[in-house]
Amino acid sequence: MxxxxxxxxxxxxxxxxxxxxxxxxxxxxxxxxxxxxxxxxxxxxxxxxxxxxxxxxxxxxxxxxxxxxxxxxxxxxxxxxxxxxxxxxxxxxxxxxxxxxxxxxxxxxxxxxxxxxxxxxxxxxxxxxxxxxxxxxxxxxxxxxxxxxxxxGLIVGPGDRSGRFSHWPWRALEGGEMLVPDLGDDEPLQFIDVRDLGAWIVRLLERGERGAFNATGPANGPPCSWADLVAACQDEAAKRAAPELQPTPVAESFLLDQGVEPWSELPLWLPSEDAENHAHSRVEIQRAERTRLTTRPLGQTVAAVMDEGVPAADDARRGGKLTRAREAELLALWRAVAPDAPA
Ligand SMILES: NC(=O)c1ccc[n+]([C@@H]2O[C@H](COP(=O)([O-])OP(=O)(O)OC[C@H]3O[C@@H](n4cnc5c(N)ncnc54)[C@H](OP(=O)(O)O)[C@@H]3O)[C@@H](O)[C@H]2O)c1
The missing domain is CATH 3.40.50.720 (NAD(P)-binding Rossmann-like Domain)
Incomplete structure (x- = not known):
């Protein structure tokens, strides 16, 4: 063509x-x-x-x-x-x-x-x-x-200038105690690797498809949860002999009380109680799946982002996002209100 x-x-x-x-x-x-x-x-x-x-x-x-x-x-x-x-x-x-x-x-x-x-x-x-x-x-x-x-939906992977998804693989590579919003296991996360999206768009053209298509992941598989994302980041970081990572789930209500900005400051986090956000990660993709949208395993996307290297703290892709100092401060406060949280 x-x-x-x-x-x-x-x-x-x-x-x-x-x-x-x-x-x-x-x-x-x-x-x-x-x-x-x-x-x-x-x-x-x-x-x-x-x-x-x-x-x-x-x-x-x-x-x-x-x-x-x-x-x-x-x-x-x-x-x-x-x-x-x-x-x-x-x-x-x-x-x-x-x-x-x-x-x-x-x-x-x-x-x-x-x-x-x-x-x-x-x-x-x-x-x-x-x-x-x-x-x-x-x-x-x-x-x-x-x-x-x-x-x-959210497009992620190598070359992403927003750093929204990339924040998590990069943070995991730094090791130490990592603050994670506690959304439980049932709250889905949706995003699509830019390479899968690009390949599927070309397939749509070749098939002569018309009309509107939602496009996000994971396709043809179980939903992805925060736990899946954290585990993938932890696994890939371990393969690279990164310093040990200890994810600490922190209650969403606490994060909101502390003025943590969902999505922008703590990337990918949309408070699960907020009705306005409810469907953001519940986008139906059956039309795309029927036209052969496939999505790669999450570990491959995380690995590709890690391969880009962790940008310096003043890099635009890290701008506005949770700094290590703010993360440490929040974790210390969290431990004071939730003494059972792992030290
Ligand atoms: N990122 C996400 O999570 C997300 C989610 C949903 C949808 N989307 C959509 O996905 C698309 C992303 O596209 P993208 O990643 O390719 O990036 P993009 O920033 O939309 O496009 C950048 C490209 O367009 C060219 N360009 C920009 N302004 C131009 C102009 N006035 N005239 C001619 N060329 C121009 C740029 O080259 P030059 O600067 O050299 O002109 C560059 O090649 C966007 O439509 C976005 O809304 C993104």
Whole structure:
């Protein structure tokens, strides 16, 4: 297939590029040339800004377009119009496009966020969910039934610039007593390795799939719990002869009382009692599974993140997250209120 990626230089776009090349497809990337400049042999790179330079694609049509960097509805309007003669337009949206997470499971047919008040040029990610919903609407206007929309949950693995999932493998490598939110064994965690997502997106294109798909993991297997994540981090750290790790579960109510910020400060933690969060990790992926989404064992994702090396404390990927000093302070306070907690 002749495939165009809008983006393609980093993380998900790069994973789609790698998978598509492995499968023998012919690739064009369109981006500003900031995130990456060197491309594999045979890849056509067009340098331009999607907001202003889509004329560079005039007269071109592709078997599939993968739009990994659509945030402002006005940009997606321009790109869908410019590429309207292409056979498939695959827009990378997000589960954040859904209106509500108070009920589970979250299905593709659920209502999307209201976006009527979103300024088409709005790139402020404070409005991320409604923006993605508005971008999806732009895809529908031009591509209708031919449109393909992928709504990923948290994307993790090598190359992740957010450090949200990576926080845990990196922290495990440092050893010592590690604070873990105590959500019990039943609370699921969902995320998807960027390499699995990239490979599956290429499969969707090859199969000529249309419509909307949730995309997260684990696929075709039992749910993942916090205990599974901690165990995988502990196992992989042990293989690397890292200092011994002692995970200490700490009650969620205590963390909230101490003002620990869910998700941002303590990555991946969404308080289990919060009804607004309930369905965030209960996203249904049966449609994706039926189209051969597969996800690798968790240990492989953890290992790949560890292989990137632990970034320095002032690295942007660690910014805003629990520091070792704050963790030690919280653990000491926790031990005072929960004397049975392991020392
Ligand atoms: N991370 C998550 O957990 C998560 C979860 C759900 C959904 N998603 C979605 O998944 C996608 C992630 O995509 P990604 O990892 O490939 O990263 P991305 O940051 O969305 O895209 C970056 C790529 O797009 C290019 N780009 C950015 N602005 C551009 C512009 N104005 N014109 C042309 N090219 C531009 C960049 O290259 P240049 O800078 O060189 O132009 C780079 O190649 C996003 O759509 C995101 O909303 C992410």
């Amino acid at each position: 002749k495939i165009l990626i809008l983006g393609g230089g980093v993380f998900l776009g790069a994973a789609v590029l790698d998978s598509a090349l492995d499968r023998g497809h012919e690739l064009t990337v369109f981006n500003r040339g900031r995130a990456r400049s060197g491309w594999p042999t045979g890849v056509e790179a067009i340098t331009g800004d999607r907001a202003t330079d889509l004329g560079l694609l005039a007269g071109r049509k592709f078997d599939a377009v993968v739009d990994t960097c659509g945030y402002a509805p006005a940009d997606v309007r321009k790109s869908t119009q410019a590429l309207r003669d292409s056979a498939i337009y695959c827009f990378i949206s997000s589960i954040s496009a859904y209106k509500s997470f108070t009920h589970a499971p979250v299905r593709e047919t659920d209502r999307l966020a209201d976006y009527e008040t979103i300024d088409p040029s709005d790139r402020d990610l404070a409005h991320y969910g409604p923006q993605k919903a508005a971008c999806e609407a732009e895809v529908r206007v031009v591509f209708g039934e031919r449109g393909l929309v992928v709504r990923p």
